Amino acid sequence: MALPVAEWQGRTSRLWAALDPALRERLAAASLQDAVRSHEGFPKEEILQVLLRGSCEGSPEAAAVLWSLQAASHEAPGSPEVSVCFANRSAALLHLGHFEVCLEDIARAESHGYPDRLLPKILLRKAECLLCLGRLQDAQDILRVLESKIALERVMTTHLTRLKKLSQLKVKLCEKERCPEPAREARGGIQGKSEIWEENNNISGASSSLSLSFDAERGRHLVASQDIVPGQSLLKEEAFVSVLCPGESLPLQGGEAAWDTGATNADLYCHRCLRQLLASVPCQGCSYAKYCSQDCADVAWQQYHRTECSLGALLLTLGVFCHVALRTVLLAGFAEVSRLVGCSHSGDKDLQNPEARCKPLSEAPDAGAGTRGIPGCDSNGRYQSSYQALFHLLSHTEQHSAEHKFLCTLSVVAICKQLQAAGLEAAVLNQESRQQWSEPKTCEKTSDELSPELKTVAEAMLRHVLQLQCNAQAITVMQELGPGDGAVVNKKPVRLATAFFPVLSLLNHSCCPNTSVSFSGTAATVRASQPVPRGQEVLHCYEEDTLCCSNEACATSASRENLSCRLQDLQQQIKKALDLLRVGKADQVIKMLLKCQMDAGNFLSPEHLLMGEMEDHLAQVYATLGKWQEAARHLKKSIEIVEMHHGPSSVETGHELFKLAQVLFNGFAVSEALSTIQRAEGILSVHFGPQSAQIQELQEMKACLSELPRNILQRT
Ligand SMILES: [Zn+2]
Ligand SMILES: [Zn+2]
Ligand SMILES: [Zn+2]
Structure with missing residues (x-):
């Protein structure tokens, strides 16, 4: 998804293997500039042709599906x-x-x-x-x-x-x-809580309770400058650039796989502002890009889509990182791109340490200097969500393999060649009048040679693709998962777009973060998920996968290799069981899951996250059968485990409690439902704010329960 499709990766990998070893070594040590230069001849016409014809397997097919999808009208x-x-x-x-x-x-x-x-x-x-x-x-x-x-x-x-x-x-x-149903207006009452927000003078979009620090070990990072309470907003930032990920088609109702492969994120959200689409305005050129309004369509066209429109299939083939890189450069404008690329050449040649280069002030940053001199800050010592800040994000060049860099270089060069061949160079360089470009340059023929301007663009794009490896921020939305039986809503954050947030990127990663991030359109809000005492670093987890870190930590058995093998087996078994659930064989699913649990008990501790997941699945199956008590019993076990791993006030625990509230609600376990709703509300409002859809759903359940007639209440 993020990287080019397998076919393109395979091709570049074979090409890499066939290179002269001496050349490979040279490329491995090359600067971004030299990398772009020396790859001049590599995307030989034939490779590029294959790529552009779309005959490779992975994405062009997907691309074709995506293209046909807007469908209904065609x-x-x-x-x-x-x-x-x-x-x-x-x-x-x-x-x-x-x-x-x-x-x-x-x-x-x-x-x-x-x-x-x-x-x-x-x-x-x-x-x-x-x-x-x-x-x-x-x-x-x-x-x-x-x-x-x-x-x-x-x-x-x-x-x-x-x-x-x-x-x-x-x-x-x-x-x-x-x-x-309770009257709709009743919702208004719960939105009263106002938030304290005072913006930081030195960091755009950050709260005044934070300060920017720099040291060799942690790089740039944010620290609490005063005590922070849970739920407090710490950062509000609009993405500098974001690109919608077409994603997989939504998992819809059970047993419909053959037909409901249709709708993907690309059909459901505006390609510019990421708002949900009701009636969409499709691009006239490619029916792929869709917008919520003519306004979004016009702005997107002006800023980047006039260049991207004809590159659609190539961009889908090369993956979303390349696409983000291109859009970044288009949004920044050629003048700024060329200024910063030039500045990076004139600085020291030390590629391994881009943070040390191109400082607006020459002295090295030290604690006493405040934010002045910290890379990415402007001359007033202010850090903003700007192209300059983005340009200075770490690219960890030394951590990428030479072959990976080769792949990235070929990919961005392929895009630039295509831009040149399609006569889009002027648009990229923000040259409005075509006459300026029609004659003088020698590069008008589609030769192998990129114009010097496009080489600069390619170099910047290469930098951005490499930066994305550790700075890409997923913009997620809550989507329902699993068989949509409607009884219990199983919501999970799903990646909607990939973006650069230069300010958010200041937060270092931790698998036990003290913040949580939520999105509205292309805007991110970071809130404290725990009390953060003054002086403590504010941390953030970029991963979406809840199994990202704790997998091995709590396993009882010895060898890691053996363990990961058994874990994989187990996960496959679970997946098989869940597939059966889609075709409605609930009883069989329960048997299979119980067996998985037994097997897992032999090599996992009872507190392993996967044990919790199985409890959660069991609860889901019982819920589809309407066996609410059973469902609640399993969910409670799952909650115990989730709490243990993510903490009792984590967003994960909040989601589990939300499910439990629904199960209890459906089973008319009124008093327990009410107390669960209250707990879920407390946690989720910290993570998503008091106005979020989930809080409103909880409020509605509460209202409904309080209005239940007495005869039903007595049953519980
Ligand atoms: Zn829009
Ligand atoms: Zn288009
Ligand atoms: Zn993590």
Whole structure:
């Protein structure tokens, strides 16, 4: 995803192996500038051609899918493909909670000849939408139609899932009839908490409770200049640059894999501001780029898309890091790029230590000098989210293998060659008038030679690709995962885009961070997740994978190799079980998961995160069966383990408590549900702020529980 597709990596790797050893050695030691220069001849026409023709396996196929996807409008009306496109989009819209628009898409799917055998699927979706909108009578009518339809199609393998779903919806319907939704306005009341925010004088977007420090060991880092309380906002930054990751298609309803492979992030979010798309404005040139508004489309075109538009397939092939690198350079503008690249040449030639180079003030930074002289700060000692700051992020050149650098170099050179061949050089160099460029330069023919300006661009891009290895920040959104049975919402942060946040990058990494980051569009907010006493460093975990660090730490068995092998086996078994869940074989899944648990008990400690994960999966299966007590029992075990690893106020614990609240809510365990909601609320509002969707959901559950009629309360 981040790096070029396997096919392109394979090609460059073979090319690398075939090079003269002496040349390889020279390249390994080359500066970024020399790297770009000496690779002049390498992307031989044929390689580039293959790449551009899109005949390699990995991404061009994906690219083709992505390109065809915007789909709905391009397919012949009345064809099943169109109807399936609409149906797919409706699934995504339901997941995102856009019920009205979802109903519109379902109606469109029906009118375009949606395949009859798949009809129950969208009828279920329709009923769920209607339920969510509180249109109970309509929902009931649909459920009746459905029941008779499902009764007729016994042969279908997925009918079990649908029956289950149907019965769940009926239960929900009954609940709703007894307990009408609280009025929407009631939400307003909970948003009262205002936050204390005072911006730092020296670091744009940072709180005044932080200060910027520098030492040899930790590089630049942020320290609490006064005591910080949990939940306090520490940093608010707009991404300098971000590129939407097309991502995988969303995991949607069980048993629909064959049809619902459609919607990806690229269809659901604005390619500029990352807002959710309801009605999109597609780019006229490539239907791939989509925007929330004409305004976003125009600004994106002006700033970068006029250059990127025709490069679409190449950029998808080369991966999102290359794409971010190109967009960074386009946003910065050629003048600034060329100034900083030039400055990096005139400084010392020490490539290993880019932080030491190109300082605005010549003296080395020391503690007494404040922020003046810290790399990336401007001449007033102010650190801002600027291209200059971004340019000075560490690229850890020495940590990348020579072959990896070779791959990156070929990739950025390939982009620059394509820019030159497509006559886009003027656009890259921000030269509005074409006449300036039409004649004088010698490079107008598509020779092997890049113009000096494009070499500068390539060098900057190479730097950015290498910087991304350790400075890329994922912009995530909460998306629902797993079979969408609706009873328990399993939300997890999913990567939406890859971005540079020059200020956020000042935070050093820790696997036990004292902050947590959330996103709104392309803006990041970092909040303290624990009390941070004055003088302590503020740390941040870049990884999204909750297993990133603690895997080996708590395993009981000896050899690490053996362990990782068994862990992999176990994870595969679990995955197999979960795949079965998608086709509705819950009983079998439970058996398999219990067996996994037993096996795992032989080599993992009871506190291992994976043990917790299995409990979580078991809870999920029981929830799909409507066995709420069982589900709650397993979730509680999972919570214990998660708490142990991530801490009782961590975001991970918050998510687990959120699930438990839903399970207890569904099982009418009123008093326990209320106390769980309260705990989840306390934790999640620290991480996501009091206005987040999750807090509102919790509030609604609470309101609903408090209005339950007495006869139900007595049952608990
Ligand atoms: Zn937008
Ligand atoms: Zn376009
Ligand atoms: Zn970590």
